[in-house]
Amino acid sequence: MKIIAAMSGGVDSAVAAARAVEAGHEVIGVHLALSSNPQKYRSGARGCCTIEDSHDARRAADVIGIPFYIWDMADEFHAGVVENFMSEYAAGRTPNPCLRCNEKIKFAAVLDRAKAMGFDGVVTGHYARTQEGADGRTLHRAVDPLKDQSYVLAVLNREQINGAIFPLGDTEKVDIRIEAEARGLAVAQKPDSHDICFVPSGDNAGWLRDRLGSEVGPIVDQDGTKIGEHKGAYTYTIGQRKGLGLTIPTADGSPRFVLKIEPVTNTVVVGAREDLAVTSMRGENPIFCGPLVGAAPVKGFVQVRAHGAALDCTYYMDGSELVAELDAPLLGLATGQAMVIYDGDRVVGSATICETA
Amino acid sequence: MSVYLDHAATTPMFDVAIDAMNSALRKLGNPSSLHTEGRSTRKDVEDAREIIARAIDCLPSEVIFTGSGTEANNAAIKGLFWNSEKKVIIVSSIEHHAVLDPALWLADHEGAELIQIPVDSDGLIDLDFLQATVAARKNEIALISVMHSNNETGVIQPIAEVVKIAGDIPVHCDAVQSFTKVPISYKDLGLFAMTISGHKVGGPLGIGALILRRAVEIPALLHGGGQEREIRSGTLNAPSIVAFAAAVSAHIFDATKVAQLRDLFESGVIAVRPDAVINGESAPRLPGISNITFPGTQSDSLLLLMDSEKVSCSTGAACTAGVHRPSHVLMAMGLTDVLSQSSLRFSFGASNTESDVQFALSVLPRVIERGLAANSVGKK
Numbered sequence: 094m095k096i097i098a099a100m101s102g103g104v105d106s107a108v109a110a111a112r113a114v115e116a117g118h119e120v121i122g123v124h125l126a127l128s129s130n131p132q133k134y135r136s137g138a139r140g141c142c143t144i145e146d147s148h149d150a151r152r153a154a155d156v157i158g159i160p161f162y163i164w165d166m167a168d169e170f171h172a173g174v175v176e177n178f179m180s181e182y183a184a185g186r187t188p189n190p191c192l193r194c195n196e197k198i199k200f201a202a203v204l205d206r207a208k209a210m211g212f213d214g215v216v217t218g219h220y221a222r223t224q225e226g227a228d229g230r231t232l233h234r235a236v237d238p239l240k241d242q243s244y245v246l247a248v249l250n251r252e253q254i255n256g257a258i259f260p261l262g263d264t265e266k267v268d269i270r271i272e273a274e275a276r277g278l279a280v281a282q283k284p285d286s287h288d289i290c291f292v293p294s295g296d297n298a299g300w301l302r303d304r305l306g307s308e309v310g311p312i313v314d315q316d317g318t319k320i321g322e323h324k325g326a327y328t329y330t331i332g333q334r335k336g337l338g339l340t341i342p343t344a345d346g347s348p349r350f351v352l353k354i355e356p357v358t359n360t361v362v363v364g365a366r367e368d369l370a371v372t373s374m375r376g377e378n379p380i381f382c383g384p385l386v387g388a389a390p391v392k393g394f395v396q397v398r399a400h401g402a403a404l405d406c407t408y409y410m411d412g413s414e415l416v417a418e419l420d421a422p423l424l425g426l427a428t429g430q431a432m433v434i435y436d437g438d439r440v441v442g443s444a445t446i447c448e449t450a
Numbered sequence: 451m452s453v454y455l456d457h458a459a460t461t462p463m464f465d466v467a468i469d470a471m472n473s474a475l476r477k478l479g480n481p482s483s484l485h486t487e488g489r490s491t492r493k494d495v496e497d498a499r500e501i502i503a504r505a506i507d508c509l510p511s512e513v514i515f516t517g518s519g520t521e522a523n524n525a526a527i528k529g530l531f532w533n534s535e536k537k538v539i540i541v542s543s544i545e546h547h548a549v550l551d552p553a554l555w556l557a558d559h560e561g562a563e564l565i566q567i568p569v570d571s572d573g574l575i576d577l578d579f580l581q582a583t584v585a586a587r588k589n590e591i592a593l594i595s596v597m598h599s600n601n602e603t604g605v606i607q608p609i610a611e612v613v614k615i616a617g618d619i620p621v622h623c624d625a626v627q628s629f630t631k632v633p634i635s636y637k638d639l640g641l642f643a644m645t646i647s648g649h650k651v652g653g654p655l656g657i658g659a660l661i662l663r664r665a666v667e668i669p670a671l672l673h674g675g676g677q678e679r680e681i682r683s684g685t686l687n688a689p690s691i692v693a694f695a696a697a698v699s700a701h702i703f704d705a706t707k708v709a710q711l712r713d714l715f716e717s718g719v720i721a722v723r724p725d726a727v728i729n730g731e732s733a734p735r736l737p738g739i740s741n742i743t744f745p746g747t748q749s750d751s752l753l754l755l756m757d758s759e760k761v762s763c764s765t766g767a768a769c770t771a772g773v774h775r776p777s778h779v780l781m782a783m784g785l786t787d788v789l790s791q792s793s794l795r796f797s798f799g800a801s802n803t804e805s806d807v808q809f810a811l812s813v814l815p816r817v818i819e820r821g822l823a824a825n826s827v828g829k830k
Binding site: 121160162163164165205206208209210211 | 750751753754755757758774820821823824826827
């Protein structure tokens with residue numbers, strides 16, 4: 094096949110591209126420029142769109158022996174990921190931009206462009222596996238549980254999964270580094286990227302404050318009694334305990350946690366730990382990368398964070414929304430997060446959490 | 451089969467230049483040394499200097515070897531500015547970054563006032579603008595720099611007229627693309643300074659020359675041994691200098707043949723893509739450069755597709771991250787941001803043949819079709 098290798102400049106995508114070449118594909122490396130004003134150098138292990146990263150990606154492509162180009166996706170990235178990140182926070186939800194990037198950029202803008210140009214698919218360094226079965230191609234967890242990225246890929250639909258190749262899903266990260274070393278790739282020991290690539294400082298709250306302003310508002314308890322002030326509701330996350338700056342203690346001295354963020358009234362609601370408990374969630378805009386889910390309840394697992402646990406649940410469709418009822422309560426679940434349903438290690442589908450109870 | 455249509459970026463080294471370089475690499479001696487080996491290498495360097503001087507029609511003493519065309523441009527722009535009490539620098543708006551950026555740097559850091567000469571839709575500089583500017587600011591102008599031909603479009607600029615308008619204002623001319631491609635006489639043009647480069651003419655990388663009028667002293671960029679008229683220090687790169695001269699004296703570039711290939715290519719392109727626009731077509735152009743806009747496409751997609759079809763061409767400008775940016779040259783000619791990012795440069799050279807042109811034309815229709823498709827999904 095003729096495929097595009099999305100190369101971030103990190104070790105994973107470099108090895109993925111090399112493996113795709115070895116598998117006999119005709120591979121062309123592409124680095125996505127996601128910022129119109131990229132920083133020159135990485136600061137620590139953060140970010141994935143610096144000039145240094147594009148250099149690392151180019152060097153890896155040269156060592157592997159494949160053509161290499163840079164695609165400017167800065168506008169698409171800003172519109173599809175960065176603006177979504179801001180508007181979701183402004184609406185009191187907690188988005189996952191990596192997931193949006195996979196959905197809107199890597200397996201949409203890039204895959205669509207690749208196909209239009211006569212390529213068959215896109216290979217990335219994500220840790221996930223695909224399997225061919227009676228129901229077509231399905232998405233599965235990687236064998237390395239610590240690196241498994243099926244959660245952030247669960248936004249892909251069947252067509253996107255059919256155009257995706259994940260060569261690293263069968264290998265542990267530690268072995269990928271050894272393989273990179275053996276292949277002579279200089280990025281073998283490059284640190285993993287963490288956090289959000291367009292917030293190089295890692296200070297999400299500060300980044301949001303700079304862009305959304307910091308309008309002071311009330312922190313209230315569940316009765317609506319004001320017990321403090323906050324500097325911008327969107328800088329808080331559900332379940333947050335530290336940094337609330339509350340001086341009025343609770344009657345029994347127990348700590349308070351953020352329960353709810355109400356953007357319209359710019360209010361942060363706090364309460365006791367047990368009030369964070371959630372036993373069911375509803376998700377909107379569900380995407381199924383395998384067989385569709387129906388109204389009949391099915392036992393499975395739901396995961397609500399990139400590296401969170403798989404929680405036992407019963408899931409079903411209710412109208413246009415995907416519902417998961419948990420076997421055991423979960424503390425601190427924010428709307429805006431993705432709920433990803435698993436059947437064993439197979440990704441069933443995902444939806445954006447719009448309601449919890 | 452693979453076809454190289456990017457001679458404006460760099461040319462294949464001529465065999466005579468490779469042979470000359472190989473011999474020179476085996477030869478011992480610093481040309482500044484006084485002993486036998488040094489004198490022998492010095493002779494080779496001075497022979498080469500004379501060959502290059504003859505080719506550009508200047509005195510041998512007016513040839514100052516540099517490490518690149520960029521270095522020669524920087525030395526000229528900064529040196530002529532520093533040599534003057536005056537603060538105005540005039541350059542054309544379509545200069546290569548190796549001229550534009552030192553001028554902008556002087557504006558940012560040394561109090562220069564930069565005036566850019568606009569170009570018309572054919573890419574020719576506005577001589578009336580220059581005339582009016584010189585008339586109005588005559589006593590404030592430190593230097594004028596206009597390229598002999600543009601690296602993206604190949605459009606040849608009216609340098610003789612520029613020099614005439616300039617009067618006694620020093621004029622520098624970046625002739626990197628023109629040298630050996632079209633007749634140029636440094637002396638007849640009456641220039642103060644000129645830039646040429648080795649790897650654009652079948653010579654090696656890493657060698658250029660600043661042609662600077664005899665008895666003009668400008669401050670150096672590189673200080674040290676003062677090897678080149680105290681204007682450029684550094685051990686003379688004898689092997690590259692010798693190979694540069696060998697390439698120049700070989701007279702391998704056949705302008706008539708190259709222009710025929712270019713014309714054949716352009717008429718073939720228009721036959722299959724009647725909406726394509728050849729930029730600068732009605733201006734005098736270098737024989738080998740063809741800059742073509744393909745409406746509805748993005749040039750970085752086209753380049754990838756051409757490359758995968760084994761045809762090497764160029765999108766023009768790229769920033770440090772390698773992200774394609776709209777060409778300042780095409781924008782100056784009045785193209786929109788979008789159209790200037792829908793353009794490719796094909797540059798033909800001595801090594802190209804008619805079958806190269808036919809091959810490039812044979813892949814072009816499907817490249818453009820896919821480029822159009824890729825652009826339409828990208829913009830949905």
